[in-house]
Amino acid sequence: MSEETPRGPHIDTLCIHGGQHHEPVTGAVMPPVFQTSTYAQEWPAKHTGYEYARTHNPTREALERCVATLEGGTHGVAFGSGLAATNALLQTLPGRAHVVCGDDVYGGTFRLFTKVFEKHGMTFSFVDFTAMAIEEAIPERTALVWLETPTNPLLKVFDIAAVAARCKAIGAKLAVDNTFATPIFQRPLALGADVVLHSTTKYMNGHSDVIGGIALTADEAIHTALRFTQNAAGAVPGPWDAWLTLRGVKTLALRMARHQENAKQVVAWLAAQADVSRVYYPMHAADPGYAIASRQMSGFGGMISFDLEGSLQRAETFCASTKVFTCAESLGGVESLLELPATMTHASVPAEQRRARGLADGLIRLSVGIEDPGDLIADLDQAMTASKA
Numbered sequence: 215m216s217e218e219t220p221r222g223p224h225i226d227t228l229c230i231h232g233g234q235h236h237e238p239v240t241g242a243v244m245p246p247v248f249q250t251s252t253y254a255q256e257w258p259a260k261h262t263g264y265e266y267a268r269t270h271n272p273t274r275e276a277l278e279r280c281v282a283t284l285e286g287g288t289h290g291v292a293f294g295s296g297l298a299a300t301n302a303l304l305q306t307l308p309g310r311a312h313v314v315c316g317d318d319v320y321g322g323t324f325r326l327f328t329k330v331f332e333k334h335g336m337t338f339s340f341v342d343f344t345a346m347a348i349e350e351a352i353p354e355r356t357a358l359v360w361l362e363t364p365t366n367p368l369l370k371v372f373d374i375a376a377v378a379a380r381c382k383a384i385g386a387k388l389a390v391d392n393t394f395a396t397p398i399f400q401r402p403l404a405l406g407a408d409v410v411l412h413s414t415t416k417y418m419n420g421h422s423d424v425i426g427g428i429a430l431t432a433d434e435a436i437h438t439a440l441r442f443t444q445n446a447a448g449a450v451p452g453p454w455d456a457w458l459t460l461r462g463v464k465t466l467a468l469r470m471a472r473h474q475e476n477a478k479q480v481v482a483w484l485a486a487q488a489d490v491s492r493v494y495y496p497m498h499a500a501d502p503g504y505a506i507a508s509r510q511m512s513g514f515g516g517m518i519s520f521d522l523e524g525s526l527q528r529a530e531t532f533c534a535s536t537k538v539f540t541c542a543e544s545l546g547g548v549e550s551l552l553e554l555p556a557t558m559t560h561a562s563v564p565a566e567q568r569r570a571r572g573l574a575d576g577l578i579r580l581s582v583g584i585e586d587p588g589d590l591i592a593d594l595d596q597a598m599t600a601s602k603a
């Protein structure tokens with residue numbers, strides 16, 4: 215008889231079935247959209263467990279259970295946006311907590327930390343974990359480390375297990391924003407993180423039609439605190455958004471495989487361009503993040519950044535010239551997007567600070583979709599020619 219512990223379902227299966235069961239009344243295969251704000255009680259205070267929809271909604275709970283299984287967590291707590299999820303996590307901390315955060319973090323996260331939570335007495339340090347000793351980067355008084363890896367837009371890779379070990383040693387919690395990699399390619403809880411967050415707006419939902427966020431954990435105390443904040447502060451997603459996101463998650467594994475396949479072809483094309491001075495893609499052997507990425511990630515999605523030689527105006531012309539790639543903020547949808555961080559997503563970072571961070575004016579960020587890769591490359595090729603004129 216085999217002593218092996220039974221193997222759990224593969225993540226491709228969990229995308230479709232994780233935490234799901236058929237609706238008990240009708241057997242509906244897909245959980246219905248429970249579009250209700252309240253639930254009938256047969257006797258005052260005698261109810262089904264569902265009293266009020268800020269606190270409980272079955273559609274939202276189906277999404278929470280599903281994504282929790284993907285990240286290897288026991289609980290998911292869904293929110294109305296990625297930033298609402300981040301906000302809720304920070305609200306679980308004590309008032310004067312110190313938070314250490316990567317220096318190349320999502321702009322909205324930086325704004326929330328520095329413009330909202332600093333005002334209420336929390337302190338933040340923004341560090342490059344690749345450029346200093348980890349004990350120095352994370353002092354003993356730290357309550358939470360916020361790790362975004364790979365980062366946006368430079369796609370820097372930080373060592374999750376190394377940061378987790380330091381956090382364990384000093385009793386700090388580690389939160390990882392896993393929006394870019396998704397659990398298909400990176401599972402931070404298995405590497406020692408305490409909580410994982412997503413902007414489900416991006417790859418999780420994947421169709422550019424919902425704003426949403428979620429936090430996943432296997433830590434009961436973190437779950438209880440997040441669940442309390444979800445209900446107490448109330449930034450819950452509506453049932454339609456939860457349903458659409460759950461529907462999107464079903465194809466996550468398929469989509470990520472195709473995003474990655476297409477991105478590899480685009481990276482190869484970019485690397486051969488005379489006017490591209492640098493390509494940022496951690497699963498490319500020339501990238502400085504390659505060693506850590508290949509250790510902690512099993513693949514990479516469709517995010518690529520590159521430095522285009524020449525003026526800011528040239529980069530603007532490039533972005534305005536594509537026909538298959540749409541010039542727009544956001545990422546992770548089935549359609550290809552491109553953007554210019556200097557004037558779009560990162561325009562709020564002062565110019566000197568942008569340059570100090572290595573964010574050049576000619577840096578272009580691509581979110582490679584799942585279209586035909588030949589069409590994508592032909593589109594970039596004609597934009598390259600157009601931008602030279």
Ligand SMILES: *Cc1c(COP(=O)(O)O)cnc(C)c1O
Nearest residue numbers: 295296297320391393413415426
């Ligand atoms: C978009 C994004 C967020 C914020 O999510 P919203 O859903 O827009 O609130 C946070 N982190 C990363 C990495 C993102 O890309």
